[in-house]
Amino acid sequence: MRNKKDKLIDERKFREVLLATIPYGIDIVDKNGKVLFMNKKLLSIFGVKAVGKKCWEIYKDNKTQCVNCPLKKGVKPGKTDVLKSEGCMGGKIISISHTGMMHDGDLAILEVFSDITKEKEIEEAKNEFLSMASHQLRTPLTGIKWTLEHLSEKEKFTETGRKYLDNVFSCVERLNELVTLLLSISRIESGNFKASPELIELVGFIEKSLTEFQPICEKKQVICSFAKHPGKLELKIDKTAFGHILRNLAGNAVDYTKSGGKVEISLEEKNGFVILKIQDDGIGIPKKDQSGIFGKFVRASNAHTLKPDGNGLGLYIVKEAVKLLNGEIWFESEEGRGTIFYVSLPSYPQLQK
Ligand SMILES: Nc1ncnc2c1ncn2[C@@H]1O[C@H](COP(=O)(O)OP(=O)(O)OP(=O)(O)O)[C@@H](O)[C@H]1O
Ligand SMILES: [Mg+2]
Known part of the structure; x- marks a missing residue:
């Protein structure tokens, strides 16, 4: 014993x-x-x-x-x-x-x-590969796009031929988008995603950026409106990072809203912060998928119904861009009813990095 x-x-x-x-x-x-x-x-x-x-x-x-x-x-x-x-x-x-x-x-x-030296070395090697691969892919892609544009403008096609050409064109667009996303990710992960603040007028910037979405809104029959903030709203901010935030959030709002739906974008200034609000009445994010939605390659279980071929990378980039601008991001969403994303950014330059 x-x-x-x-x-x-x-x-x-x-x-x-x-x-x-x-x-x-x-x-x-x-x-x-x-x-x-x-x-x-x-x-x-x-x-x-x-x-x-x-x-x-x-x-x-x-x-x-x-x-x-x-x-x-x-x-x-x-x-x-x-x-x-x-x-x-x-x-x-x-x-x-x-x-x-x-x-x-x-x-x-x-x-x-x-x-964690080994893990960091592996991570660095992975980032280097990602960065090199996306840079190398960009050049031939630009060449293909340029040639397609010329073909479309200068050559004659039958109706079916033009349909095929449009199809190739949209595939190239998607590839290009994916390469841009991968480049942004490699910049984030290697620590090269740095803010270079410059004074921008948000109302004009948003209006201009939203014109990009007009063709897709028309095609999908989604009404996209921007409730203009009364007067100018200037912010010393990194333009590229803010562009990522706006384009990805507005893009998602349009992508995940059914035909006949609405997307509303607005700006508000409150207690030293500018709040960008992007609201849609689309498919929403199911409760069970909400907590991990900012992760890399994460898509909600209902996403494929409206967009079968998403990458699940946009929100990850948005989250990193918001972090870079010293801001905050949060959302409210209900499955089948819609989603609101909020981004708050400090309006005083001294509060930004
Ligand atoms: N406004 C929204 N309404 C409903 N679901 C949304 C909305 N915004 C994001 N989501 C959900 O979050 C997921 C992640 O979005 P994210 O933009 O990162 O990826 P994605 O749209 O699938 O692909 P991509 O990387 O090409 O943008 C989406 O797949 C979708 O499930
Ligand atoms: Mg997206």
């Missing part, structure tokens, strides 16, 4: 083995920043024994950790209070999660370090 003492020793041994073999670096830091414990793996990451020293002396080349210092941010004890950060240490990329805990009646921080 094992007694109580044996069981305690077993548990301690188990903890020791676990901490010595786990592929994560682990330490415990007291409320004054003194390192109380570190495991073998952490020693191999830092190459320095840290116990008894202040953490900022040891982790000083990890700027991110110091900026995001959980001690400064006031981590509270408890499992749920986990702060995550990423940084470089000794040529490695490390992800750290900090959890508040109690030690000898005082607050301490449990830090778990994982080496």
Whole structure:
């Protein structure tokens, strides 16, 4: 029969083995920043024994950790209070999660370090490939489009021939759209999607952009209206990012609205924010699909009924563009009744990045 003492020793041994073999670096830091414990793996990451020293002396080349210092941010004890950060240490990329805990009646921080260098390298290689492939695809596509335009204008076709030509044309348009989306994604993921703010007059900008949608609205018989804001509305903003937001949201509103439906776009200025509202009375987003809808390649279960060939990338780009502009995005939607997307952007340039 094992007694109580044996069981305690077993548990301690188990903890020791676990901490010595786990592929994560682990330490415990007291409320004054003194390192109380570190495991073998952490020693191999830092190459320095840290116990008894202040953490900022040891982790000083990890700027991110110091900026995001959980001690400064006031981590509270408890499992749920986990702060995550990423940084470089000794040529490695490390992800750290900090959890508040109690030690000898005082607050301490449990830090778990994982080496994500490999994952980051793979991600970078993937982004490079995506960027190169989309750039390479763009040139022949532009050539095909140009040739098709010339063929259509300069040559004579039978009625059936023109139908085939239109078909090829719309396929090329779709390919072109997809390549543009992939290029934007590769820019986002490689961190090259940067804001270059310039002063734009929103009312004029929106009116001009919406003319692009006129042909598709007419074809689908969807009425698209813009409730003009009284007067000019100027914003120092990145034009490309704002264009992505507007085009994707308005495009979706038209795409997911049935023939005879309505899309209404409006602007409002409120408490230092400009709010862009895009409302439609289309098919809506089912409740069960709403929480993940901004994810990459995500489409709602009813999307194919009106648009069988969407990519599920537009909203992901919109979300990243809104983030870049320091704004917020949210929506209300009911299946079968319609959707409203709201984007709020700070109207003061100093609030923007
Ligand atoms: N206004 C809307 N009404 C109904 N569903 C919408 C609306 N806007 C977005 N959705 C849903 O969100 C999904 C994601 O939209 P997103 O624009 O990212 O992709 P997509 O339209 O499918 O394809 P693409 O990347 O070519 O734009 C859509 O597939 C659709 O299910
Ligand atoms: Mg879309």
